[in-house]
Amino acid sequence: MGDRLMNNNMYDVIIVGGGPAGLAAAVGAVDGGAKRVLIAERDISLGGILEQCIHPGFGLKHFGEELTGPEYARRFIAQVKEKGVEFKLGTMVLEIGDHCITGVNSTDGLFTAYGKSIVLAMGCRERTRGAIMTPGTRPAGVYTAGAAQRLINRQNTMVGKKVVILGSGDIGMIMARRMTLEGAKVLAVVEIMDYTAGLTRNRVQCLEDFGIPLMLSHTVVQIKGNRRVEGVVVAAVDPATKKPIAGTEQTFECDTLLLSCGLIPENELSRECGVALSRITSGPEVNQFMQTNKEYVFACGNVVHVNDLVDNVTEESLRTGRAAAQYAAGTLPKCDKEIPTVPQGNVRYICPQRLVPNADARLFFRAASPAKNVTLNVYAGENKIYTKKLIRINPGEMESVDVKAEAMAGVDSVRVEVI
């Protein structure tokens, strides 16, 4: 049939991004019955950020063994290839239109591909110096932790010898260890909050193992140096206002400052195509099928909300891929009236933000502040449907709870509360 040739840019599911979320979504889509699946990836290889995350700690939950990032990625790259998923590398998606993407690469030039479903899996990017407004000059030697990680782990370029790290996010702590192993001296990890932003295990194995000082309730108030960083000034902050306290300044002589100050979901494409974004997560608002307000557009992974574990991204993205395949086939459960999820007490946000009440759901949520010996309550309407004591809760570690469809029948909201 001539149609076949003409239709070679028609897909069941198109996935934007070939990192851990996009790869798992592709696997999920094929498993869910999609015949033609396309991944469009900006980088020259699949795997996304995992390629530069050469440290161990991935896969404990999903595979039950401890893998490095490249190993974890290869398990999914192998599956994607085996399942016949098509992919375009070195490809920048410029726009998402009505059931289609417009992209550009050096083989196809400018092209349009049509998909019955589209999955957003663009991931996130790092907050930069501009985003946190650190005063001082603008010398060489100021990097985001992830940029330094790529330079050192993939491009064979060492970024400095004496280092201060601002922010105790996981990437910052992991880079503190990595740079120490590569012969640099890490003088301090400076954190404005009174707790570490990243996982406890990283504080132990990346900082305490190597005797790297962690300065909580401190921040960098000045960067010194003209051509190259010559030092940074660190001051204590008032724990309540986060304002630097005069007279507490100390100068660290260093040639490098790494920033590990949080991640922002990368949603330019989503916003331009009319996907509604959450003001709290900066990612698309979704239901339990990871379906956005545009019903053929799905989203998964760090583009939705920043995860601490790739295993959670994988689990969420497998589900997303399956749902996108179901949507393409016209079999995804629907309902006219979705109900909202509402965070209460010490819960900062819940993802998904909306629920289709006639289908089971897994709710992911994060605490607003660290706490010990708290109670988690889940309410469907006014009924308490779940309660559990938690020994501790930490904003750096995502929590989850499952809600059954039966519990949601006839209620107007599902609330998650930590008190």
Place this chain on the structure above:
Amino acid sequence: MEKKIICITCPKGCVITVNGDPEKGTIDSLEGNECRRGDTYARNEFIHPVRILTSSVKTEGCAAPLMAVRTSAPIPKELLFAGMEEIKKITVKAPVAVGDVLVENFLGTGANLVAAGSIE
């Protein structure tokens, strides 16, 4: 002696209290772990701490300048820097597949140094 150990096996970060004599390698009591992995971790950590070492090695015959490597099992913590010195000396030629053994019995630890990435 008593030692509080934060388990790093998974993100839960259980605080495990161990009583015993690390010199003699004896453990009298161990509590606070929520799983069996925690038990193994805390025992090792109390008597002889071990870590997986990961880094990268230089490549030949491919576009990527580096390839990720790891020890196949955790090695004694005090050997991490010696391990880095060994890894610096290694150059690998493409192709290498993930899991290929690069150095057997790395530093006499019984663990192998293996490819964590791949090059073509």
